Amino acid sequence: MLFSERAKKIVSRIPKGSVLTYKEVARLAGNPKASRAVGTIMSNNRDINVPCHRVIRSDGRAGGYNKDGSRQKIARLREEGVFL
DNA sequence: AAAGTGACAATTA
DNA sequence: CTAATTGCCACTT
Numbered sequence A: 001m002l003f004s005e006r007a008k009k010i011v012s013r014i015p016k017g018s019v020l021t022y023k024e025v026a027r028l029a030g031n032p033k034a035s036r037a038v039g040t041i042m043s044n045n046r047d048i049n050v051p052c053h054r055v056i057r058s059d060g061r062a063g064g065y066n067k068d069g070s071r072q073k074i075a076r077l078r079e080e081g082v083f084l
Numbered sequence B: 001a002a003a004g005t006g007a008c009a010a011t012t013a
Numbered sequence C: 001c002t003a004a005t006t007g008c009c010a011c012t013t
Helices: A003-014 A023-027 A033-042 A070-079
Strands: none
Touching: A003 A023, A003 A033, A023 A033
16 A cells, blocks of 8 residues: 555544644654655545644644635634634 | 655754 | 655556
């Protein structure tokens, strides 16, 4: 299985109200140093089954999302009960 | 095969 | 606190 597939699978299982960092996803996917790659995957991934808005940066900030920037991402997370 | 891409991370100033 | 720097990796051209 490709790294990207594993990453998506993991992210798709993030329970509502919690978040993972890109680093964490990378680690769970089997490659602790592929945090960068995780971001790349999310940006190109169009899978609606994957709540990629629940993936944030390890420094606690939101990171990017799509064209709208991180605004929509932050909004979504706040509605799910995540403090940013 | 080599170079380019990007929603990251850790360090330093 | 922000900004710049360097290293990093999967994937695409």
